[in-house]
Every structure is written in structure tokens, then in C-alpha cells.
Amino acid sequence: MKKFDLQAKNVKNCKIFKKRCENNTLFNEKSDTLLLTKFRNGDKMRDIIGCISSIETMGTVDGPGVRYVLFMQGCNLRCKYCHNPETWAKDSKCLKSTPGTMVRKILRYKSYMGKDGGITISGGEPLLQPEFVTALLKLCKFHGLHTAIDTAGVGEEHIGDILNYTDLVILDIKATNEVNYRKITGFSMDKFNSFLKILDTKPCKVWLRQVIVPGINDTEENILSLKEFAKNIKNVEKIELLPYKTLGISKYEKLGIPYQLKDVPEMDEEKLEKLQKLLKK
Numbered sequence: 046m047k048k049f050d051l052q053a054k055n056v057k058n059c060k061i062f063k064k065r066c067e068n069n070t071l072f073n074e075k076s077d078t079l080l081l082t083k084f085r086n087g088d089k090m091r092d093i094i095g096c097i098s099s100i101e102t103m104g105t106v107d108g109p110g111v112r113y114v115l116f117m118q119g120c121n122l123r124c125k126y127c128h129n130p131e132t133w134a135k136d137s138k139c140l141k142s143t144p145g146t147m148v149r150k151i152l153r154y155k156s157y158m159g160k161d162g163g164i165t166i167s168g169g170e171p172l173l174q175p176e177f178v179t180a181l182l183k184l185c186k187f188h189g190l191h192t193a194i195d196t197a198g199v200g201e202e203h204i205g206d207i208l209n210y211t212d213l214v215i216l217d218i219k220a221t222n223e224v225n226y227r228k229i230t231g232f233s234m235d236k237f238n239s240f241l242k243i244l245d246t247k248p249c250k251v252w253l254r255q256v257i258v259p260g261i262n263d264t265e266e267n268i269l270s271l272k273e274f275a276k277n278i279k280n281v282e283k284i285e286l287l288p289y290k291t292l293g294i295s296k297y298e299k300l301g302i303p304y305q306l307k308d309v310p311e312m313d314e315e316k317l318e319k320l321q322k323l324l325k326k
Contacts, residue, residue, distance in 0.1 A: 095147065095177030096139040098132045098169055102154055108193040108213055108252075110162030113151045117169040117178070121199055122230040124219065125305045126258050128293030132169035144180035152188060163191030165215070172200025172240075175207055182210035198240035199232075208247040216244075218255045220262070221274040229261070241278065251281045257312050257320065258289040268323045286321050288312035 096118040101107075104114040119135035120127075131137070151164055164185050171178050171194050182192050193213035200207075208214070219237075220226040226234045244251070253275055257263050268286070275281050289312040297304040 091143055091145060093144055093176050093180050094141050095144070095174055095181070096135070096141055097147075098129070098137075098139055100140070103157065104165065107165040107167060107195055108163065108215060109191070110160070111154075111158050112162055112165045112193070113154050113158070114165045114167055115147070115171075115181075116167050117171045117174055119173045120168055120170040120197075121173065122170070122197055122219070122232055124230050125261075126229075126256055126289050128290065128296070129169070130293065130296050130300055130302055135173070144177060144184055147181055148184040148188065151185065151190070155188070155190065158190070161191070163193065163212070165193040165195055167195035167215075170197060170199060172196055172198070172204060172207065175200065175203035179203065179206045179210065182207065186210050196240075197230075197237070198244070199236045200240065204240060204243050205247070208244065208249055211247075211249050213252065214244060214249045215252045215254060216278075218253055218271060218274065221267075221270045225262070245279055249280060251278055253278070253281055253284045254287055255284075256287045256289055257317055258306070259309055259312055261309075263312065263316065263320065265320070265323060268320045272324050284324050286317055286324075288314060288317050 098116045098118040100116070101112075101114040104112040107114045116129070116132060118132055118137055118139040120133050123133070127133075164181075166178055166181070178194070182194075185192050191212050192210060193215060194207065194211050195215040195217070197217045197219065219229050220234075223234050226232075226237070253271075255262070255271055271284065275284055289306075289309070291309075291311055294304050294307065
């Protein structure tokens with residue numbers, strides 16, 4: 046009996062299916078049985094298109110180890126301190142790719158990732174492209190890669206599907222109450238709170254991050270509030286405070302977007318260190 050007769054008895058045309066799998070990096074000679082059963086909809090994956098703003102191939106700050114980082118295009122928040130305004134517009138010029146094409150590029154760097162590295166999907170907001178992100182994470186998990194998303198937790202749909210293939214959620218905490226959240230982002234906390242409820246049902250590890258801006262949230266009161274807020278989130282491994290930087294101002298000028306914090310200085314590193322110590326008490 047030929048090699049694929051038993052494995053593909055439920056697939057009408059094994060040769061066509063195999064070719065489609067190869068095009069999407071779904072086919073693997075050593076585990077074709079598993080692939081044929083798990084990715085029988087591989088042809089549909091080829092029709093999924095993701096819009097990517099930029100790529101970092103050897104990232105070291107967006108998760109453990111060495112990371113291949115995708116910055117997705119599109120964000121529905123307008124944070125005052127955002128340093129990537131070029132990722133806001135969903136219809137902006139971007140790199141377009143299928144999950145299969147992208148995973149082939151990622152796998153070229155697998156040997157550099159070691160046991161701790163992997164892929165991080167950031168943004169923009171990765172939750173706004175759920176089909177692409179879910180498919181890519183699924184493929185990365187199949188190839189043994191550690192997966193992470195860097196998100197503000199503000200998506201539209203299929204969030205649970207994304208988290209099913211996510212090992213680590215790097216969650217950006219804009220604020221811990223509705224008033225401050227609106228001041229910083231311009232939007233309600235409703236979608237963020239909905240995300241937290243879904244996250245609570247998943248086994249994902251969680252890193253919490255908050256950008257600390259002078260005159261906005263650089264107080265002991267805010268840090269203690271963040272510490273209490275974190276107690277309500279499962280599987281939190283650490284909380285990181287990130288210093289506000291002014292590197293993104295030139296991007297606003299180039300895009301013709303008014304920058305709301307133009308008179309705000311960068312966060313003092315010494316004060317940030319003191320605030321970070323409050324989280325450990």
C-alpha cells in the first residue's frame with residue numbers, strides 16, 4: 046500500500062492537499078498523519094492575509110529569550126504616550142502575508158532562539174487581526190515555538206481562539222480605573238475588562254507592563270493600585286514598569302499628528318527604580 050493511502054483516506058485529493066500544505070508550511074514528511082488530521086483546512090489558511098507594520102528578527106525585550114517579533118498594523122486606542130503612531134491606521138501601507146509564508150520566515154531563525162526564545166506578536170494591536178494571528182500561532186506551536194502576544198487587551202472577537210495557542214500574554218495596563226483609562230487612551234475600559242474575563246479561563250502565563258509618565262501616573266498611589274489590580278489576574282509572573290521616552294515625537298511630526306505630551310520630560314530612571322521596588326514589598 047502506498048505511503049499516503051491510509052493517512053489521506055478522508056481527503057479527496059491527497060496530492061492537491063499535500064501541495065497546499067507545502068505552500069503553507071503545514072506539511073512535514075515525519076508527521077504527515079498529524080498534519081493531515083489537524084490542518085485539514087490548510088487550503089483556507091492560504092486565503093488569510095495579515096497586515097504587518099514591521100518585523101524585528103532578534104528581539105530581546107518582548108518576551109523570554111531571543112524573539113521574532115511581528116508588529117501588526119492597526120490599533121483602536123490613541124494612547125497619549127504611544128511611540129508607534131504609524132501602526133494606528135488599519136488601512137495603512139503594510140507588509141501583507143499569509144500565515145504559511147510568515148512561519149517559513151520565522152523558522153529560519155529558530156536555531157537562534159534557543160530553548161527560551163520564540164515568537165511575539167505585538168502591534169499595533171494583534172487582537173484586531175484574529176484569523177491571521179490564530180493561524181500563525183497555531184503553526185508556530187506545531188513547530189515547537191514558544192508563543193507570546195503583546196497586547197492592550199482590546200480586541201473585537203475570537204480572543205479565546207488566540208489565547209488557546211498563546212504561552213505568554215504580555216499585557217499593557219494603561220490604567221487601573223475607568224477615569225484614568227479614558228484620560229490616557231480616549232476610550233472606555235469595557236473591552237479590556239472583557240479580555241480579562243476570557244484570560245481568566247486560560248492557562249497562559251502573564252507579564253504585566255505599564256508605561257510610567259511624569260505627571261500622569263508616576264505616583265506611589267498609582268503603583269500600589271497596580272499592585273492590587275494584579276492580584277485579580279491569574280498566572281502573573283512579573284510586573285514591569287517602563288519609562289516614558291520621547292523617541293516617538295518625530296513620528297508624529299512626520300505624520301502630521303499633534304503630540305499631546307510634547308512638554309513632558311522623559312521618565313527619571315532613578316525614580317522609576319524606586320517605584321518598581323514598591324511592587325516587591
